[in-house]
Amino acid sequence: MTNASPTSRETIVNALLALLLLGLPLLAFAMGEPFYITLATRIAVLALAAVGLNIALGLGGLVSFGHAAFFGLGGYAAGILATHAFDGVPLFAGIPGTVSMPVIWLVTMVACGLVALPIGAISLRTAGVYFIMITLAFAQMIYYFAISWPAYGGEDGLSIYVRNEFPGVNTTQPLPFFLICYAVLMAALGLFWLLRGSRFGAALQAARQNATRLSAVGIAPFNIRLVAFIISAMVTGVAGALFADLNKFVSPSMMSWHMSGELIVLIILGGKGRLFGPVAGAMLYVLFEFALGGITERWQFFLGLILLGVVLFARGGLLGLLAGKARHG
Amino acid sequence: MSIALLIEQLLNGLQLGVMLFLMAAGLTLIFGVMGLINLAHGSLYMVGAFACAAVAAATGSFWIGLVASLIAAAAAGAIMEVTVIRRLYERDHLDQVLATFALILIFSEGTRWLFGSFPLYLDIPPLLQGAVPLPGGGQYQLYRLAIIGVGIVVAIGLYFLISRTRLGMRIRAGEADREMIAALGVDIRTLYTVVFALGAALAGLAGALVGALQSVQVGMGEPALILAFVVIVIGGIGSIKGALFGAILVGVVDTMGRFLLPKALALMIPAAQAGPIGAALASMLIYVVMALILAFRPSGLFAAQS
Numbered sequence A: 001m002t003n004a005s006p007t008s009r010e011t012i013v014n015a016l017l018a019l020l021l022l023g024l025p026l027l028a029f030a031m032g033e034p035f036y037i038t039l040a041t042r043i044a045v046l047a048l049a050a051v052g053l054n055i056a057l058g059l060g061g062l063v064s065f066g067h068a069a070f071f072g073l074g075g076y077a078a079g080i081l082a083t084h085a086f087d088g089v090p091l092f093a094g095i096p097g098t099v100s101m102p103v104i105w106l107v108t109m110v111a112c113g114l115v116a117l118p119i120g121a122i123s124l125r126t127a128g129v130y131f132i133m134i135t136l137a138f139a140q141m142i143y144y145f146a147i148s149w150p151a152y153g154g155e156d157g158l159s160i161y162v163r164n165e166f167p168g169v170n171t172t173q174p175l176p177f178f179l180i181c182y183a184v185l186m187a188a189l190g191l192f193w194l195l196r197g198s199r200f201g202a203a204l205q206a207a208r209q210n211a212t213r214l215s216a217v218g219i220a221p222f223n224i225r226l227v228a229f230i231i232s233a234m235v236t237g238v239a240g241a242l243f244a245d246l247n248k249f250v251s252p253s254m255m256s257w258h259m260s261g262e263l264i265v266l267i268i269l270g271g272k273g274r275l276f277g278p279v280a281g282a283m284l285y286v287l288f289e290f291a292l293g294g295i296t297e298r299w300q301f302f303l304g305l306i307l308l309g310v311v312l313f314a315r316g317g318l319l320g321l322l323a324g325k326a327r328h329g
Numbered sequence B: 001m002s003i004a005l006l007i008e009q010l011l012n013g014l015q016l017g018v019m020l021f022l023m024a025a026g027l028t029l030i031f032g033v034m035g036l037i038n039l040a041h042g043s044l045y046m047v048g049a050f051a052c053a054a055v056a057a058a059t060g061s062f063w064i065g066l067v068a069s070l071i072a073a074a075a076a077g078a079i080m081e082v083t084v085i086r087r088l089y090e091r092d093h094l095d096q097v098l099a100t101f102a103l104i105l106i107f108s109e110g111t112r113w114l115f116g117s118f119p120l121y122l123d124i125p126p127l128l129q130g131a132v133p134l135p136g137g138g139q140y141q142l143y144r145l146a147i148i149g150v151g152i153v154v155a156i157g158l159y160f161l162i163s164r165t166r167l168g169m170r171i172r173a174g175e176a177d178r179e180m181i182a183a184l185g186v187d188i189r190t191l192y193t194v195v196f197a198l199g200a201a202l203a204g205l206a207g208a209l210v211g212a213l214q215s216v217q218v219g220m221g222e223p224a225l226i227l228a229f230v231v232i233v234i235g236g237i238g239s240i241k242g243a244l245f246g247a248i249l250v251g252v253v254d255t256m257g258r259f260l261l262p263k264a265l266a267l268m269i270p271a272a273q274a275g276p277i278g279a280a281l282a283s284m285l286i287y288v289v290m291a292l293i294l295a296f297r298p299s300g301l302f303a304a305q306s
Helices: A004-030 A034-059 A068-087 A101-123 A130-148 A174-196 A199-209 A211-216 A220-245 A257-270 A279-294 A299-313 A316-325 B001-036 B041-059 B062-083 B093-115 B142-164 B167-177 B176-185 B188-210 B221-235 B239-267 B271-296
Strands: B131-133 B139-141
Touching: A004 A174, A004 A279, A004 A316, A034 A174, A034 A199, A034 A220, A034 A257, A034 A279, A034 A316, A068 A101, A068 A130, A068 A220, A068 A257, A068 B093, A101 A130, A101 A199, A101 A279, A101 B271, A130 B093, A130 B221, A130 B271, A174 A199, A174 A220, A199 A211, A199 A220, A211 A220, A220 B041, A257 A279, A257 A299, A257 A316, A257 B093, A257 B271, A279 A299, A279 A316, A299 B093, B001 B041, B001 B139, B001 B142, B001 B167, B001 B188, B001 B221, B041 B062, B041 B093, B041 B176, B041 B188, B041 B221, B139 B142, B142 B167, B142 B188, B142 B239, B167 B176, B167 B188, B176 B188, B188 B221, B221 B239, B221 B271
Parallel strands: none
Antiparallel strands: B131 B139
16 A cells, blocks of 8 residues: 555554553653543543444444443443452352453453344344444343343442452553553554454455445455454453443443444544544543533533534544545545 | 233333334434434424423413423424434435434533423323223223323324325325425425424424323433334334334333233242343343344335335
8 A cells, every 4th residue: 555645644643643642641640640641541441442333333334323332341341250359259150250451351352242243143134224223222222231130230330349450560550550551542453453454354345335346256245244343342342341440330321322322423523434533533522521521511512512513514523634534435 | 910900011011102103203204204313303302391391380281381392392303404404314324323413412411401400290181180990900090091092193193194195295205206306396405394393293292291201301312212213123214104013012012021021030930030130131122022023124024115
């Protein structure tokens, strides 16, 4: 792929965004302002969740309105495993809980993969509006299940008493925990970049642009989309586990349809299908939330207005503004 | 379990179904004619409920409130269509989802601004208070029966509107080929505004009717909206008949599931566990039904469009 000028400009913008997200908490640490480190961690985790969704939505054109389910599953994986480890009660069949983040992430990815497989297999039989609504409905199903299942707090949610552990890192301090989240985000961005450039990514994007033509060259769009949907769910799930660790709390509201909407909003604010779109979107979103939330209790009203303006008049999002149009739609 | 209790639960399911039909009919009409997915339909439901509660509190009459709810929801719908929705018809569904999601944020916070965070209450009108006896003993709330009646009247009215009137003819023509009817001289922009306002008024009516059964509060539209989505996905998007069938199915399955599943489970496992597990499963039941239907008929039971 030749480096035409908009591409290189996007690379520079991406590098700046990555440095900005890393630099701000370091600066906050130096100034002794842990609150801003937490804010940056929130940006990194939400960006990670949106990077996951961006695989399905940006590359594959699959508008999943139910990714909050995977976000919440990750959160509950972290919460449930930590609770069992804390209480010393085995999960089932003698398997103990754990407070080790890598193990939790692994369990999250397996769980999200297992849930995304049937959801994807049924949802992908449909397209367009049906796909949007059926993914929403599946997420609601899991949401209501989490609310009415009393074993893990039900509607009240589940507290994580001590943040889960990562080998060699003191996760209870804000900065090391931020660095873990940042590293996972960068790894996910690397995965997105690899996928986009791979043969699989080419097929996935072809499935979005012209599914009939893809079938004509002998590749079944369904399988490609299903795999993308599962990978996407796994990445969003890991973000959910980190989000639960960030707040030391998980509740069904992580799975609510509002959350699914927010994840889509992050991508659109930043730029759909762009590598750093979710990062730019999460930065903007958390900053809006923080800045507007400081001025008025009714910040969601203004968020709505801004979002409406972006959808109606500023297609392409922040990256479209900073780095020019995407190379192909 | 007595027969009367079973009949009561069936009627409750029917009442929920009728309420969902009022929501789903507007959604499916708007999708069928304009190809638009409108998440903010739940906000119009909320507008109807708030208008009814506020006007009923001010005038002391539920009936004036009911009329106000129709007017307020239709007006809100028309304004929404002219200012925002009109720009979205040519966009893809993702843009429609986002813009109408933004509208939800605006409507919810705007309503909270106007009315505060505390719920409003709406009394059942004196005419419809009381209960009627059921066969097999027991009684049933008259107001809920009246809601079922309203739903039946609206369903018949919509059928005549769509199949017998000039407006209905235009709506059907708009579903089939919008360029063609524009070329034949029909003012398509006005038609779209009218259809949108009609759908909005039905949602507002549903909100006002349900407002007397529950509290009227911000966020009340969202659960109703998602159930209405399930309804139109089951019924086939764009089909009013599908919306009616899907609404009754969802209403009855949901209500009967919550009533019967815990009891059925109690026959197999200890009652202390059967209650919560049954309740958890019942809350998922309609989504399971939807998934099953879509697995076999991906475009719903009464798919209107190819």
